Amino acid sequence: MGLAKTEMFTDQQNEISLFAKVFGHPARVAILQHLFKINSCFCGDLVNEIGLAQPTISQHLKELKHLGLIKGNVEGTSVCYCIHQENWTAMKTVMIEFLNQDLTENQDCC
Amino acid sequence: MGLAKTEMFTDQQNEISLFAKVFGHPARVAILQHLFKINSCFCGDLVNEIGLAQPTISQHLKELKHLGLIKGNVEGTSVCYCIHQENWTAMKTVMIEFLNQDLTENQDCC
DNA sequence: AATTTTAATCGTAATATTGCAATGTATTAA
DNA sequence: TTAATACATTGCAATATTACGATTAAAATT
Numbered sequence: 358m359g360l361a362k363t364e365m366f367t368d369q370q371n372e373i374s375l376f377a378k379v380f381g382h383p384a385r386v387a388i389l390q391h392l393f394k395i396n397s398c399f400c401g402d403l404v405n406e407i408g409l410a411q412p413t414i415s416q417h418l419k420e421l422k423h424l425g426l427i428k429g430n431v432e433g434t435s436v437c438y439c440i441h442q443e444n445w446t447a448m449k450t451v452m453i454e455f456l457n458q459d460l461t462e463n464q465d466c467c
Numbered sequence: 468m469g470l471a472k473t474e475m476f477t478d479q480q481n482e483i484s485l486f487a488k489v490f491g492h493p494a495r496v497a498i499l500q501h502l503f504k505i506n507s508c509f510c511g512d513l514v515n516e517i518g519l520a521q522p523t524i525s526q527h528l529k530e531l532k533h534l535g536l537i538k539g540n541v542e543g544t545s546v547c548y549c550i551h552q553e554n555w556t557a558m559k560t561v562m563i564e565f566l567n568q569d570l571t572e573n574q575d576c577c
Numbered sequence: 578a579a580t581t582t583t584a585a586t587c588g589t590a591a592t593a594t595t596g597c598a599a600t601g602t603a604t605t606a607a
Numbered sequence: 608t609t610a611a612t613a614c615a616t617t618g619c620a621a622t623a624t625t626a627c628g629a630t631t632a633a634a635a636t637t
Contacts, residue, residue, distance in 0.1 A: 409475075416586095458499075544604050
């Protein structure tokens with residue numbers, strides 16, 4: 358189908374996969390790293406930095422914004438983007454809890 | 468296009484996005500959580516646990532195995548899967564470093 | 578007002594992902 | 608040897624994602 362059957366998974370599993378999916382493209386990883394480094398920047402700066410066309414960057418920014426990980430501020434004809442710190446921290450908590458799962462004390466099978 | 472231009476990103480950015488992509492589907496998150504909880508289990512158990520068809524589970528397992536996050540052990544007609552602990556830890560290091568990026572001391576734009 | 582600048586949106590082509598029925602393969606059981 | 612079991616693989620349909628040219632929208636500049 359190509360359609361994830363979200364209703365058969367827990368809210369937590371769906372949330373983790375939604376966060377992970379947005380990190381599943383190197384352009385979005387690069388955008389986020391640049392925003393962390395530069396702290397805030399205009400959309401046009403990202404177009405120059407990343408090297409994809411402006412509509413493509415705009416589309417990636419839209420996805421990051423839709424998940425709440427960044428916010429955009431209109432300044433004249435430009436839009437200044439930055440990390441949404443509270444939401445980033447909340448996401449981090451969910452993801453790190455998933456990554457930090459520990460095996461039980463039993464041995465593995467292999 | 469639908470094609471990520473991996474050559475325009477750093478190895479680190481590509482690696483992060485590859486790991487993230489495999490977590491970008493709730494079925495694979497559920498498989499991993501079950502393996503962590505149960506420690507090791509047969510493919511058939513996962514089919515019952517998750518509720519997707521056997522070929523679908525098999526395909527998700529293949530992707531997890533291809534990235535090295537799980538390993539499979541043939542036992543008779545069954546295959547026992549478990550977390551690949553060393554590789555999981557290595558992945559965790561990369562992902563947590565990404566998630567733990569800190570903003571510079573400057574204020575954000577918004 | 579006309580032009581320029583910046584970015585969002587639309588439309589569309591190319592490609593990737595997901596899911597599963599059907600089938601293949603290897604091992605065990607009868 | 609035949610049948611049963613467990614899983615992988617193949618093939619394909621449905622859907623999602625990615626990229627970008629063309630266009631639109633809004634504000635700033637001339």
